[in-house]
Amino acid sequence: DAGVIQSPRHEVTEMGQEVTLRCKPISGHNSLFWYRQTMMRGLELLIYFNNNVPIDDSGMPEDRFSAKMPNASFSTLKIQPSEPRDSAVYFCASSFSSGPETQYFGPGTRLLVL
Amino acid sequence: GENVEQHPSTLSVQEGDSAVIKCTYSDSASNYFPWYKQELGKGPQLIIDIRSNVGEKKDQRIAVTLNKTAKHFSLHITETQPEDSAVYFCAASSYNAGNMLTFGGGTRLMVKP
Numbered sequence: 001d002a003g004v005i006q007s008p009r010h011e012v013t014e015m016g017q018e019v020t021l022r023c024k025p026i027s028g029h030n031s032l033f034w035y036r037q038t039m040m041r042g043l044e045l046l047i048y049f050n051n052n053v054p055i056d057d058s059g060m061p062e063d064r065f066s067a068k069m070p071n072a073s074f075s076t077l078k079i080q081p082s083e084p085r086d087s088a089v090y091f092c093a094s095s096f097s098s099g100p101e102t103q104y105f106g107p108g109t110r111l112l113v114l
Numbered sequence: 115g116e117n118v119e120q121h122p123s124t125l126s127v128q129e130g131d132s133a134v135i136k137c138t139y140s141d142s143a144s145n146y147f148p149w150y151k152q153e154l155g156k157g158p159q160l161i162i163d164i165r166s167n168v169g170e171k172k173d174q175r176i177a178v179t180l181n182k183t184a185k186h187f188s189l190h191i192t193e194t195q196p197e198d199s200a201v202y203f204c205a206a207s208s209y210n211a212g213n214m215l216t217f218g219g220g221t222r223l224m225v226k227p
Contacts, residue, residue, distance in 0.1 A: 004157075031213055043158075043203065043217045055212065091157050101213050102148055105157035 002026075004106035006092050012112045018080040021109045024073055025094030033103060034067055034077050035091040043091075049075065050097050082113045116141040118206050120218025128226050133194050135221045137204035138186040144206040147187050148215070149178060152201045161202075162189070194225045 005024040013019055025032050034046040047057040049069045057067070064083070069075040079086055089110050093103040117140040127133050139147075145166035150158035164171045164178045164187065171178050175194075180187040191198055201222050205215040 033214075042219050045214060048212070048214055050212070056214065093157075095213055097213055101146070102160050102163060103213075103215060105150075105159065108157050 004092055004094055004104055006090075006106040006109050008109060009107060010110045010112075012114065013082055014114050015083055016081045017113075018078065019082045019086075019111060019113075021077040021090050021092075021111070023075045023077070023092030023106060025075070025092070026104055027073070029094035029096060029104075030072060031095045031097040031101075031103075032069060032075050033093040033095075034075070035093065035105075037089045037091060037108070046077070046090075079111075082111075084113045087111055087113050116144060116206055116208070116211065116216040118204060118216050118218040120204050120221055122221060123219065124222045124224070126224045126226065127194050129194060129196060131194055133191045133198070133223055133225075135189045135202055135204070135223070136186060137188070137206075137218050138184075139206040139216075140185065141206070141208055141210070142182075142185065143208040143210050144185075145209070146207045147178070147180060148205050148207075149189050150203045150205065150217075152203065152220075154200075158203055191223075194223075196225050196227050199223055199225045 007022045032049045046059045047067045052069045067077045089108045091108045093105045095101045095103045120137045148163035151161045152158040175192045177190040201220045204218040
């Protein structure tokens with residue numbers, strides 16, 4: 001299995017630009033999670049999908065952030081407009097949904113907003 | 115909601131020594147406790163997990179213990195090696211939270227050769 005795939009691995013952009021992060025979960029998994037990791041705040045859950053439906057988006061910082069999961073094999077996290085404080089590593093993770101289960105993380109996207 | 119505290123935040127040991135990282139959780143309904151290892155530039159990777167129906171689990175040099183009464187669980191690494199150097203995260207989850215994990219703040223383990 002290829003594991004969770006994220007793209008791009010690195011993104012440098014200027015403040016005000018739109019940023020789109022992409023994730024392909026492990027085949028057969030039906031839960032998908034987006035996390036943000038910073039030194040100050042650690043690992044924060046942004047949003048969680050189950051069977052392509054957003055279940056909990058209480059961690060999404062503000063309206064500038066949006067996430068979609070159009071099908072079981074693809075999800076996007078979009079930031080528009082981006083700000084320097086959005087600079088972080090963004091991880092996507094996937095798991096089976098039958099209750100508490102292991103989450104498998106992707107390699108992350110390192111985002112720098114100048 | 116669940117709150118997970120992890121200690122220490124940094125830990126330095128000599129190669130061959132043991133390392134212990136401790137976590138406490140607040141939700142008595144939590145029943146799944148994974149441990150992740152994150153190496154520089156990579157995503158967290160599961161190294162061991164334990165469910166609330168057992169008190170201890172071992173996998174070679176790694177073991178996890180769970181005390182449900184006290185609501186704490188620990189990671190034990192024996193015979194540490196330089197490649198064990200990484201950041202380790204504990205987490206907790208319960209059926210009340212679906213399959214969302216609440217993570218501890220992380221422990222940076224440094225193994226000195």
